[in-house]
Every structure is written in structure tokens, then in C-alpha cells.
Amino acid sequence: MVKKKESAQQATDKQIAAFAKALGHPTRVAIIQFLLSQESCYFGDIHDVFPNAKATVSQHLKELKNAGLIQGEIETPKVKYCINKENWEIARNLFGNFFASEIKNNC
Amino acid sequence: MVKKKESAQQATDKQIAAFAKALGHPTRVAIIQFLLSQESCYFGDIHDVFPNAKATVSQHLKELKNAGLIQGEIETPKVKYCINKENWEIARNLFGNFFASEIKNNC
DNA sequence: TTTGTTGTTCGCAAAAGTACGAACAAAATG
DNA sequence: CATTTTGTTCGTACTTTTGCGAACAACAAA
Numbered sequence: 001m002v003k004k005k006e007s008a009q010q011a012t013d014k015q016i017a018a019f020a021k022a023l024g025h026p027t028r029v030a031i032i033q034f035l036l037s038q039e040s041c042y043f044g045d046i047h048d049v050f051p052n053a054k055a056t057v058s059q060h061l062k063e064l065k066n067a068g069l070i071q072g073e074i075e076t077p078k079v080k081y082c083i084n085k086e087n088w089e090i091a092r093n094l095f096g097n098f099f100a101s102e103i104k105n106n107c
Numbered sequence: 108m109v110k111k112k113e114s115a116q117q118a119t120d121k122q123i124a125a126f127a128k129a130l131g132h133p134t135r136v137a138i139i140q141f142l143l144s145q146e147s148c149y150f151g152d153i154h155d156v157f158p159n160a161k162a163t164v165s166q167h168l169k170e171l172k173n174a175g176l177i178q179g180e181i182e183t184p185k186v187k188y189c190i191n192k193e194n195w196e197i198a199r200n201l202f203g204n205f206f207a208s209e210i211k212n213n214c
Numbered sequence: 215t216t217t218g219t220t221g222t223t224c225g226c227a228a229a230a231g232t233a234c235g236a237a238c239a240a241a242a243t244g
Numbered sequence: 245c246a247t248t249t250t251g252t253t254c255g256t257a258c259t260t261t262t263g264c265g266a267a268c269a270a271c272a273a274a
Contacts, residue, residue: 021131099199
């Protein structure tokens, strides 16, 4: 089976979509805002701010982590979450370019 | 039933999430890029550049339209789609502010 | 009126997302 | 060792998303 290699643009679109998808839920947007505003964020701190069960919060954090937007490290017995700065920068640039495009069409 | 009014921040998060969700699929990101790059975009033009069935393309367009990112008008017998400039500006600003935040935490 | 063109909507199936309680794991503490 | 604290993972139920072919609607043209 031959699979055509995807273009660089397609790869970019995929990455944008992956970040966007992770941000596609109000709770996850709010979690990011919260992490941006705090010095240090343990799971419990985050959980306290949202009306969801801890299983649900944990799942949202997992998705943000899988997308690369945040990272978590164990500080026994707690888990500390924070923004993944490197990927945050990448996301910032991708969305920056995306929205910077001139609109050519005229309706 | 009493429902607590949501905060302005919550409303903002919802709006960001709604835009992000609409952009949470590679094909939809690519559709937006395409619309940004073309003078005028009829459904057929869009359909031609994607490997999906027309029903699928139509559905993606519908979601982008529901999110407010694009608009479509009938030019019988064709349908012309384009970026919704007003909402595009809103999205640009929301994401701009979102990603402009200083990262306070330090991991 | 019949035919052709252009897209949308419908109905289906498979997959993914959302939310929760309960069970579980890991490590410190009594 | 039993207990407590902190989160993750599991299992379940329900909803939503994705993608497609087929049916349909609107209109122009033959």
C-alpha cells in the first residue's frame, strides 16, 4: 500500500487542529487560563475551581497534556501541572500566523 | 429553577472554545486557509480540493458557519462561501489575548 | 415538461467525547 | 500494618462527531 506523503501545510493544519481541538471545551480553556495565572498549580487547586468530579478534571488535564499544551510532574503526594512553555510558544506562533492572514475574498 | 449567571470570563471561555472546536479538525482548518487565499469560493471549488464526499464537505462548512467563522450566500445555482470578517476579527482578538498572556508559573 | 447542475439534508454506522462513581495505586503517617 | 491523602484509571452511560451514499430541493436550460 502506497501512502502519499502529506504536505508541510497539511502537517501544519493537523497541528493547529490538534491544539484547537484541545481548546475546544470551555473547561479546558479555563484550565489553561488558570494555569497561566498561577505560580504553581497542583491538581487539587485546579479541581477546587471547577464544579466537576475529579475524574473529569483529570481527564481534561490528560487531554491538554496529550496535546502538549501542559505538563505535569509528581511532587509526592501531589501532582503539579503547568503550561508547557515550548509548545505554548509553538501554538502561539501557529495561531498567530493563522489569524494574521489577509482576507482576500470579498463578499 | 435558579440558574447562576455566568461570569464574563466564562462567556469568553465559551466563545474561545466554540471557535477552537470549529477549528479542531484538519479539514476545517484547511478550508479556512483556502477561503483566506481565494478571491471567491464556491462550494464546488472547495469540494474539488478535498478528498471527501460533498456531503462531508458541506457538513464541515456548516459547522464553520454555525461557529460564525464563515458565511455562505446563494448565487444560483452556486453557493459562495467566505470568511465572516466581523467574527474573524473577534476570533483573532480572542486568540490573540489568550496567547498573549504571560506565563507566571515555573516548572 | 424533462433534464441537468449545484448543494443540502437525511439516515445510517462507527468512532470519539463527556461525565461520573468506584476502584485502584503510591507514598507518607500513625 | 492500617490509615490517610492525592490523583489516576476503569467501567459505564449517554451524547456528539465524522463520513458516506442516497434522496431531495431549487432553479436554469433544452
